Amino acid sequence: MLFNSSLFLFVFLPIVLGLFYWLLWRNSFRLAIAALTACSLFFYGFWNPAYLPLLLISIVCNYAIGRSLYLQPSRILLSLGIAFNLSLIAYFKYAHFMVSIANEVTGNSWVMHQILLPLGISFFTFQQITWLVDVNKGGSERPRFIDYVLFVSFFPQLIAGPIVHHQEMMPQFKRLQSQNDTLGTSGASGQPGIFSANFIAGNISVGLTILCIGLFKKVIIADSLALYASPIFQAAELGITLTSYEAWLGALAYSLQLYFDFSGYSDMAIGIARLFGITLPMNFNSPYKSRSIIEFWRRWHMTLSRFLRDYLYIPLGGSRTGSSQRYRNLAITMVLGGLWHGAGWTFVVWGALHGTFLIINQCWRARTNDKDERHMASTLGRRLCGHLTKLAAQALTLICIVCAWVVFRAVDIDAAIAQLASMAGLNGIALPVQLASLLQGNPWLISFADISFGKLFVNELIPPLTAISWIAGSVCIVLFMPNTQQIMHRFTPVLEPVSPASGISRHIQWSPSWPWFLVIQLMSLYTLLHLSRVSEFLYFQF
Template identity: 35%
Template sequence: MLFNSYSFLFAFLPLLLVSWRLAQGYGPTGLALVLLAFSTVFYGLWGLPFLIMLAVILGMNYAFALALAAPEPEQAQPAATTEAGSEGEAEAQAKTESACMCGSRKQGGCRFRLSRKSLLGVALVLNLLPLLWFKYSAFLAQNLAALLHVQWHFTSPGLPLGISFYTFIQIAWLVSVYRGQVTPQGFTRHALFSACFPYVISGPIVRYEQMGQQFDALSPITAENLAKGFTLFTIGMVKKVLLADSIALYADSVFNAAEKAFPLSGGEAWLGSLCYTFQLYFDFSGYTDMAVGLALMLGLKLPENFDSPYKSTGIVDFWRRWHITLSSWLRDFLYIPLGGNRQGRFMQYRNLFLTMLIGGAWHGAGWTFIVWGALHGSMLSINHFFRACIKGKTLERILALAPLRLCSILFTFFCINLCWVVFRALTIEGAGRMYKAMFAGPFTREAAGLSATTDGLAGFAAMVARWLPNNYIQGWIPFALLLVSFFVVWALPNSHEVLHGRRDGSHPRLGWRPTAAWATGLAVMAFLTLILVSRKATFLYFQF
């Protein structure tokens, strides 16, 4: 069931709101059970095996959390000859047994005992194994077969929906329990936190520290939360249905042509890359807006996930704005454990590169994602090095001036757009054809397919004609969509600013207000999206 489907809009969501209203007399506990029940149905409709697997993983992690929450067992003291000493020894022995994995004694000690740190390591490995199997087994088998020059017929297992996201959520939860920041509060609470339908499939990647107290304070729906949530949900629907799905047609045609080695002009390659750049942004930020809006209807506040990332002045700034919850997860659970910036610049850049390399692999099992991660890791390292070199110097103040900030934004967007090419391509060869069409001398005779005898104005005109779009992007619609996309991304406030205002406390002129004008505008946008919802295009991040 998709957020942008008639079954969700006209059946699931209305039933949830009605049930919430009926259960409000039972307090937070009753509302939590309603939310858990609907979340179970929402995820279960994608497939019963997926639901069973999710339940098994949650049960396993809750058992590990109970063990991690227990204090470190004290070492048994030497036996004393007094009766009191014997009692103390027996108590110490009982504590020791509680930490045994097998729970039995053998000649005065445990057969096998794990420290809390080792127990956490086992839990993390068992969480990662299903992700590695379902997501990467086919990729590893394919590359191993190519390396050994053998033919293997390996059937790829189906990818459980949302496994990448809920695995990261579980890892963060276990680490928080290990550090004493979170205490398990019952399996029902853990299941609700882990499987809550707004974010279980594609994020945001939440932490229990952000959600636990909110589940304790679930309350009846208010008119303000319902209005704001509907506003944000509608904005997300517009991004997804009217912009992302519409512009995707042109991005897909260009990238599919590159994969099949069809003729591709330079203009088409550039326009196709831009189409995908905006498709991905509106698709994922649209999903996030819808998820945050749905949660807000119920009084839950999810963490912000996008902050106008295409307005970034550098790659460092980009990763503070794009998929914020993933960036913070990678920082806290990969970059910092690797050493962060504590061991000098070289090690910092190494850690940045490794973090982004793993982050790229998290997005998908393919060399294209690994290359994308390596590119971003390299750019992050270069950007950090440049910022360190100019810090406190005149050049830093010069680059902060408005005209040069604009140049920084455009250059950063140019780099991001180039990286999205390999991210979107299905193969390295397809990405190579895209780059070749974009950069391999679009105004040369070879690129235009002209003979050496063709010269003058006619030859130049022929070269320009061969570079312009003529096969896969035709008519005015794709250009209009790109112009609208540029305008929305750079001229309008983002969703968070529309609803809550800017970080400096000011409010944009287009800020949300409970007025008739806003209600009418939202109604028109909702009507337009409902007409096109029948296309039922899934969200891009479902595949990651």
């Protein structure tokens, strides 16, 4: 049951939301929590009932370990709990990969039976590891079992995050109970209490707005860009030599598809949770506006970055050790972060690439501190130079990100290398015939750059000018428009403080007004007309 399916939007979500608020209105908070928990488990089991027992076993075991840690902290028990969680991921996600490596090393031909990968196992496992560590440190209260089950299985963030901490979620449910106890009272006559209409209306209006924006990103933008990205990567997989134009078109289309797919899912998760009065942490903050790889990882999949920093990088020693060890810690963290996304050498190399980028970024920052930058600015005395420097930094960062995404998306290393070679122009610079007229007046440029014109091998599937239009429009949205949290910042869309956008885009701020109502309704209507092409979120694969 996908968030962008009619079954979820028009059947499951209205029923669960109506049941939840009806029970609150009846002054039955515990029943409301129990119902929400049961519906979340149903949501998970709907994909495949075989997934559900594993989730329940993981929850029961982690709760039992966490309860023991709450009574008596123990490094040994904590290590066993972490090992239990990692063993689940190792078996279901990496067993085939490890067997293939063993076959390559030993020359054997061991065959392993097909293993069904449980949905969201990386997310709910990491979430429970954070709870065990926090409990052992004394930083988390012992919850009731039903509350813990809801913490792990809360359906808006169960499948693909964000990875939340226990202390971020459960206090909100307690405040919700306090709100219900204060505003909803049941008299001796047994009449139902009155739950705050303003509270419900506020959450539903804000939640639906964020949900609709995320749905538009996924269905209209991300799924449209997939039409241009997928054929080109599939061609590279088949060994077809790509032209430079085709290679760059595929790389840019996939980079933008992944951006809007993940951004759309994050918005939908935040919006759906808000419908129930729950605010999730920010998970996506305009990462392609970053001017460095360090900044990119502070903006992209923020809760995963937080987990890797707090539970891997810092325990390894973080930046407290010498430079060489700090760079080693960075490399290890990013390689494991890449491997977290999938069992394959492409993910390992992608993580290693970002680890290398981060090390270079750290070295650069160490050599050019703020004092040097201020001196340079005062010496040059020109704002233009500062703006050009920022643009160059942003462009370089984007190029590194896009090239790394090629490795991330490719079926294997050979296909990635072939596509990157085409992007570098090693197979010649070729443009589609539709663009020939734009350069006909400058034959010197065509000759000097060795530009040829020819039809795309996927010409019928990818009209060049249409693809360029989609990519150009998406780039404008990514770089110049405020993100959803900035648009909604006056209504506390996420747990973290959100600064409004700067420049002209700062005027794009949502309010409960008729103009915004019409805009959201038109976006929703256009999106619903395209729900027939339902596709899975990319991050469901990880």
